[in-house]
């Protein structure tokens with residue numbers, strides 16, 4: 001390896017028990033000509049085939065590193081990831097790094113480390129690969145009853161599983177749909193449709209016990225500009241509505257959203273979109289946009305109790321009584337949150353508004369309400385669009401209506417759960 005060349009890195013994510021370790025074992029046993037280094041959270045769990053462990057490995061074990069007889073390097077993440085990968089590149093020779101992101105971590109931020117930190121000088125992201133438990137995904141999003149509804153990390157962090165599954169798919173370059181043996185042909189087709197709706201240009205491979213094609217897995221799959229489904233729907237809708245004066249400003253004024261996703265702020269204008277994709281299993285999407293605030297209780301009643309047909313929804317909320325706060329909203333399966341995301345542009349001092357608008361001439365600006373709006377994208381399976389629109393419309397209030405509500409947070413970054421999955425497994 002030329003040490004000055006950037007080393008490709010593949011980030012492997014997926015929920016607990018999806019089959020990441022099984023896939024890593026397959027990868028290490030079938031590495032072929034690849035000199036792979038694998039960085040995992042818990043090496044013991046990889047349980048690499050004994051025959052692969054090099055005779056002298058006892059000598060080289062140090063700092064949690066084991067060298068295998070096939071040239072692969074296995075190491076355990078002991079200190080922070082950035083330090084570990086920089087040290088690894090300095091001290092060892094290998095031509096591809098695979099990093100296992102822990103079961104509840106978001107692959108996006110792990111991948112960003114290789115773009116923005118000291119590690120960027122040595123590495124290039126080759127791909128974000130998400131291992132999906134096809135059974136669990138079908139149970140969560142295709143009308144089953146998931147056995148698990150929350151994900152718990154080793155440090156006790158708990159997150160709704162549906163959020164995590166959606167995030168992991170929305171940021172992936174490749175989805176390995178594992179546990180193919182546990183789902184029917186119909187189920188896998190539905191799962192694939194949902195995955196494509198969440199991430200339109202995604203590459204999906206089906207596996208049983210992680211037997212993915214190693215060359216494919218390690219190939220250059222990364223597209224930082226790949227579209228995220230909900231954003232693609234919004235953009236398609238904005239284009240359709242252009243003649244009636246609807247622009248589109250969401251790329252520019254997305255305050256950091258604590259439920260944010262890896263690539264969602266990418267510039268995906270060149271990609272095809274999923275708008276109104278009525279495919280085999282009736283995946284549909286639509287945008288609800290109103291220049292009026294929602295009553296806080298009404299928003300909670302509707303968005304906190306969406307029909308099961310809605311797989312994913314996301315957007316901005318104008319909430320009556322909190323007229324100056326822009327709320328972002330994010331729902332995945334049974335969990336839904338609003339996050340206070342800072343002020344609307346229309347709530348800023350006038351000179352700041354002017355500056356912003358000069359820099360963003362494309363912003364969808366209303367003469368009276370500026371950028372304030374309720375704008376929600378819904379993606380799901382055979383959603384009763386008319387019923388949902390009617391339910392939301394019933395809770396619209398006049399701009400400026402007086403409402404006293406103490407529950408929605410107003411400080412930027414704070415969130416409020418509209419719906420949380422039941423159960424604690």
Ligand SMILES: Nc1nc2c(ncn2[C@@H]2O[C@H](COP(=O)(O)OP(=O)(O)OP(=O)(O)O)[C@@H](O)[C@H]2O)c(=O)[nH]1
Nearest residue numbers: 016017018019020021022103178179180208209210
């Ligand atoms: N039926 C079936 N079981 C599988 C498949 N792939 C993996 N498993 C089993 O699923 C369980 C979890 O697999 P792991 O590879 O440990 O999953 P993981 O994602 O590494 O799990 P964590 O390390 O806990 O995050 C194991 O018992 C595997 O044998 C598959 O394709 N089909």
